[in-house]
Amino acid sequence: MRSWMRWPALVCLSLLLWTVAAESTHNHASQTESTSCTICLAAHTASPAPTSTPTTPVFAAIGVAHEEAVVAKARLDSSDLGIRGPPVL
Ligand SMILES: [Zn+2]
Numbered sequence: 001m002r003s004w005m006r007w008p009a010l011v012c013l014s015l016l017l018w019t020v021a022a023e024s025t026h027n028h029a030s031q032t033e034s035t036s037c038t039i040c041l042a043a044h045t046a047s048p049a050p051t052s053t054p055t056t057p058v059f060a061a062i063g064v065a066h067e068e069a070v071v072a073k074a075r076l077d078s079s080d081l082g083i084r085g086p087p088v089l
Contacts (some may be wrong), residue, residue, distance in 0.1 A: 023039050023043075026039065028040075
């Protein structure tokens with residue numbers, strides 16, 4: 001990696017690490033301060049809550065499969081093989 005690309009990458013990485021450390025270690029003296037803190041609001045609203053209830057499955061027959069015999073009609077002539085047919089007596 002070139003040196004001019006390395007320094008901005010290190011600066012961005014250090015900013016990210018400082019931000020993570022500041023967000024995870026901050027605390028509030030009172031409960032009222034935490035209700036107006038945007039970091040705490042984002043942390044508590046990001047957790048998903050289940051919104052659906054499982055339902056029982058419905059089993060119903062929608063049709064019956066019928067088998068049909070498939071017979072290919074083969075046609076094979078001696079001329080298809082490129083050989084001469086048997087002699088006719
Ligand atoms: Zn907070």
